[in-house]
Amino acid sequence: MTQINNSLKKRKKDLTFWQRIYIPEIIKGLSLTMKNMLRPKFTMEYPEEKFIPPASYRGRPVLVMERSGDERCVACGLCSRVCPALAIEVQAAETEREKERYPEKFEINMLRCIFCGLCEEVCPEEAIVMSKDYELAFTNRDDAIYGKDKLLVPVDQLQDRIEFLRKYK
Amino acid sequence: MPKITIDGKELEFKQGQTIIQAAADYGIDIPHFCYHPKLSISGNCRICLVEVERMPKLVIACATLASDGMVVHTNSEKTIAARNAVMEFILINHPLDCPICDEAGECKLQDYAYQHSTGESRFVEEKVHKDKRVQLGPHVMFDGERCISCSRCIRFCDEIAKDSELTFVQRGDRVTITTFPGEQLDNPYSMNVVDICPVGALTNSDFRFKARVWDMSLTNSICTGCSRGCNIEIWVRNNEILRLTPRHNEEVNSYWMCDHGRLNTFKFVNASDRIDCPQLRLNGSLKKVEWDEAFSFLSNKLKQFSKNEIAVIGSAYSTCEDNYIVSKFAKNTLGTYNVDFIRHIDPSFADDILRTEDLTPNSRGAELVGVFPEKNGLDLNGIVRSIKDGKIKALYLIEDDILSFDPILEEYLKKLELFVIHTSNYNRSCDYADVILPAATYAEKNGTFVNIQGRVQRIRPAVATTELDRSLDGMSLSRLDKFGTSFDRWAQGKKYDAKSTWKILTNLSSYFGQKYKYQSSEDVFMDITRNISEFNGLDYESIGLLGKELSFDKVKI
Ligand code: SF4
Ligand code: SF4
Ligand code: SF4
Numbered sequence: 001m002t003q004i005n006n007s008l009k010k011r012k013k014d015l016t017f018w019q020r021i022y023i024p025e026i027i028k029g030l031s032l033t034m035k036n037m038l039r040p041k042f043t044m045e046y047p048e049e050k051f052i053p054p055a056s057y058r059g060r061p062v063l064v065m066e067r068s069g070d071e072r073c074v075a076c077g078l079c080s081r082v083c084p085a086l087a088i089e090v091q092a093a094e095t096e097r098e099k100e101r102y103p104e105k106f107e108i109n110m111l112r113c114i115f116c117g118l119c120e121e122v123c124p125e126e127a128i129v130m131s132k133d134y135e136l137a138f139t140n141r142d143d144a145i146y147g148k149d150k151l152l153v154p155v156d157q158l159q160d161r162i163e164f165l166r167k168y169k
Numbered sequence: 170m171p172k173i174t175i176d177g178k179e180l181e182f183k184q185g186q187t188i189i190q191a192a193a194d195y196g197i198d199i200p201h202f203c204y205h206p207k208l209s210i211s212g213n214c215r216i217c218l219v220e221v222e223r224m225p226k227l228v229i230a231c232a233t234l235a236s237d238g239m240v241v242h243t244n245s246e247k248t249i250a251a252r253n254a255v256m257e258f259i260l261i262n263h264p265l266d267c268p269i270c271d272e273a274g275e276c277k278l279q280d281y282a283y284q285h286s287t288g289e290s291r292f293v294e295e296k297v298h299k300d301k302r303v304q305l306g307p308h309v310m311f312d313g314e315r316c317i318s319c320s321r322c323i324r325f326c327d328e329i330a331k332d333s334e335l336t337f338v339q340r341g342d343r344v345t346i347t348t349f350p351g352e353q354l355d356n357p358y359s360m361n362v363v364d365i366c367p368v369g370a371l372t373n374s375d376f377r378f379k380a381r382v383w384d385m386s387l388t389n390s391i392c393t394g395c396s397r398g399c400n401i402e403i404w405v406r407n408n409e410i411l412r413l414t415p416r417h418n419e420e421v422n423s424y425w426m427c428d429h430g431r432l433n434t435f436k437f438v439n440a441s442d443r444i445d446c447p448q449l450r451l452n453g454s455l456k457k458v459e460w461d462e463a464f465s466f467l468s469n470k471l472k473q474f475s476k477n478e479i480a481v482i483g484s485a486y487s488t489c490e491d492n493y494i495v496s497k498f499a500k501n502t503l504g505t506y507n508v509d510f511i512r513h514i515d516p517s518f519a520d521d522i523l524r525t526e527d528l529t530p531n532s533r534g535a536e537l538v539g540v541f542p543e544k545n546g547l548d549l550n551g552i553v554r555s556i557k558d559g560k561i562k563a564l565y566l567i568e569d570d571i572l573s574f575d576p577i578l579e580e581y582l583k584k585l586e587l588f589v590i591h592t593s594n595y596n597r598s599c600d601y602a603d604v605i606l607p608a609a610t611y612a613e614k615n616g617t618f619v620n621i622q623g624r625v626q627r628i629r630p631a632v633a634t635t636e637l638d639r640s641l642d643g644m645s646l647s648r649l650d651k652f653g654t655s656f657d658r659w660a661q662g663k664k665y666d667a668k669s670t671w672k673i674l675t676n677l678s679s680y681f682g683q684k685y686k687y688q689s690s691e692d693v694f695m696d697i698t699r700n701i702s703e704f705n706g707l708d709y710e711s712i713g714l715l716g717k718e719l720s721f722d723k724v725k726i
C-alpha cells in the first residue's frame with residue numbers, strides 16, 4: 001500500500017510543466033485522430049458492402065459439383081473421420097457411375113464446424129473445399145445442419161481455391 | 170523338444186511346425202497374406218520371406234519346416250529389403266481404391282503398406298485393368314483389380330466348405346479369380362471368404378457401403394441361428410446392427426460362421442415390426458400402456474385361474490437366465506407345472522461342418538435350468554392338447570410363436586381366456602394375445618446360452634434399449650458413441666422400450682407379493698450356479714470370451 005502511494009507521489013512529481021497544463025497533450029492526441037481519418041479505410045459498410053476474401057481464406061466447407069451436376073465425393077468418410085469437431089456425417093451408397101459410390105447423405109453441422117480445413121486437406125478426391133462464404137447465421141439447431149442441397153457448389157465457382165490448393169497443399 | 174532361434178530368442182516348437190507357426194505360438198507375427206492357420210499352405214504371396222542362417226537364399230516362413238537349431242531373422246536388413254520388394258511388386262497393379270473399398274481400415278495390404286513398405290511407388294506405367302463389381306455369388310462381390318492372388322478363397326471353398334467353386338484363370342499379371350462354368354459362389358459358408366480375403370477383392374454384398382469400419386462399435390456375442398452357437402462380433406453404428414462377423418474360437422466354430430447366421434439373425438433387431446411398449450387388448454383392440462398398468466392388469470388376470478388352467482412356455486431363443494426365472498415364475502409364483510418350450514428342429518439345415526438341426530441357440534440351456542414339466546405337469550404336446558380341449562385357459566408364452574409349432578391352434582388361441590406373450594417382434598401369435606410385453610433381443614441383454622456341445626457362452630448387449638446406457642452399462646463404444654449428443658443426427662438411433670424376460674418376470678412377481686433380489690442377469694446366473702449342478706463353480710468372468718464346458722459327469726440328485 002505504502003509502495004503504491006509512493007509511486008503515485010513520485011509520478012506526480014515526474015510530470016513536466018507542459019504535461020501538467022494538458023493542452024499540448026490534447027493536441028497530440030487529436031492530431032493522431034486526424035491523421036487516421038485521412039488514411040485509407042480498412043473497415044467496410046457491411047452488409048451493404050461485402051468482403052471478398054482471398055483464396056487462402058477458410059470459409060464454410062462446401063462440396064464440389066462437377067459440370068455434369070454430380071458430386072465429386074465418393075463418400076469415403078475420411079473427412080468425417082478427420083474432422084476434430086465431428087461435424088460431418090456421410091452415408092455412402094452405390095451408383096452405376098464408374099466410381100462406384102456416392103454420398104447418399106452428406107451433412108455438415110455448421111454449429112460444430114471450427115473451419116480448420118482438415119476435411120479439405122484429407123480428401124483424396126478434392127471433393128470438399130473451403131469456400132469464401134462466411135455468412136452463417138441460424139435461428140435454430142436444425143437449420144445449422146447443411147445437407148447436400150446447401151453444400152454442393154459448381155466447380156467453376158471454386159476455381160480460385162482449387163488452384164490455391166494445387167499450388168500450396 | 171527341438172528348439173529354434175527366432176530374432177535371438179530360443180523357442181521350443183513341435184516337430185512338423187513351420188517357422189511361421191512356431192513364431193506365432195510365441196506371439197511373433199511374421200507378415201503373411203496367403204498363409205492361414207486353418208488352410209493348406211500355398212506359399213504364393215512371398216511376403217513371409219525370412220532369413221535363415223546357413224541357407225543360401227531367403228525362405229518363406231509359411232512353408233519352411235522349423236528344424237532343431239535353426240536360426241531365423243525376421244527383421245534383418247535382407248529380410249526387410251525383400252519384404253519391401255514384395256510389397257512394391259504386389260502394389261504395382263493394385264488400384265488406389267481405398268476410398269471406395271469396404272475393406273479399408275481392416276485391410277492387411279493397407280496395414281502392411283504402412284508397416285513394411287517404403288511408401289513410394291516407382292511404377293509410372295498404366296496399371297492392368299480387370300473386371301470390377303463381379304457378383305460371384307448371391308452374397309459376395311468380387312473386384313478383380315484388388316485381388317492379390319493369394320488363393321485363400323479358393324482353398325477355403327475346397328477345404329473348409331468342401332464345395333469347389335472358385336479357381337484362378339489366366340496367367341501372369343492377367344491372373345484372376347472366377348467361378349467354374351455354371352457354378353456360383355453359393356455354398357452355405359461362402360461369406361467367410363470375405364473375412365479371409367486379405368484385401369478388399371471379396372466384399373460382403375449385404376454390408377456393401379453401409380459404413381466404414383472405424384465408425385462402428387463391436388461387441389462379442391453368440392450367433393442365434395442354430396445350436397452351434399458360433400462366436401461372433403456384432404458391429405453397430407448409431408444403435409443399429411450393420412453386420413456380424415465370426416470370432417475365433419477353436420472349440421466351437423474356429424474362424425468361421427455360416428451365411429444363414431451371418432445374414433438372417435440380426436435384421437429383426439432394428440426391424441419396423443419391433444414391439445416398442447407393453448400392449449393390452451381392451452375391447453378387441455390393442456392399446457399401448459405403461460409397464461405398471463400392464464403388470465397390474467396382468468397379475469389381476471392371472472390370479473383368476475387355478476394352477477391347472479395355466480401353462481407356461483419358455484423359449485430356446487432366450488438365455489439361461491431368462492428361462493431360469495420363467496421356470497421359477499411358473500412353478501413358484503403361478504404354481505403350475507405345465508411348463509415346456511418349443512423345439513425348432515430342421516434336419517435339412519444340419520451339415521457336418523457347423524450347422525446343427527436345432528435352429529435355436531439355447532435349447533440345452535432352457536432344459537438345464539428347469540423349463541420342463543414336473544410332477545405330472547403337461548409337456549408341450551400336452552399343453553397344446555389341453556388348449557384344444559379347453560382345459561388350459563391361460564397361456565403364458567415367452568419369446569416364440571406358438572403357431573409355428575401348430576398352425577391349427579389358431580382358432581383355439583381365440584378361445585383362451587388369457588394369452589400373454591413376451592416378444593421382441595410382432596409374430597402371428599400376437600394377433601390373439603391379450604397382453605404383449607416387449608422383450609429385449611439377444612443383442613440388447615446380458616446372458617448365457619448353452620450350445621449343442623454343452624458349452625456355456627455369453628452374450629452381451631450391443632444395442633442400447635431405453636433402460637441401457639452405453640457408457641454407464643459398460644457397453645462397447647464407437648468413436649461416434651463417445652462424443653455424440655442428443656442434437657447430433659448421427660447419434661439419435663432408435664432405442665426400444667424392451668426388457669429382458671427375467672426382468673419382466675421378477676417385476677411381475679412383485680405384484681404377487683414375491684420379491685426377487687436380482688439386480689442384474691449376473692445375479693440370476695450366480696443363483697443358477699448355486700442351484701443347478703452342471704453350472705457349479707462358474708461365473709461370468711470365468712466364462713469369459715470363449716465359454717466354458719458344463720460339467721455333465723456330476724450325478725444329478
Ligand atoms: S473445416 Fe474442420 S471442423 Fe469444419 S467440417 Fe472440415 S474438418 Fe470439420
Ligand atoms: S473425404 Fe472427400 S471424397 Fe471422402 S467423403 Fe469426404 S468429401 Fe467425400
Ligand atoms: S480374392 Fe482375395 S482371397 Fe481370393 S485370391 Fe484374391 S486376394 Fe486372395
Ligand code: SF4
Nearest residue numbers: 392394395399427430
Ligand atoms: S452354424 Fe449355426 S450358430 Fe454358426 S453361424 Fe450358422 S446358424 Fe449361426
Ligand code: FES
Nearest residue numbers: 203214215217231
Ligand atoms: S504367407 Fe508365406 S508365401 Fe504367402
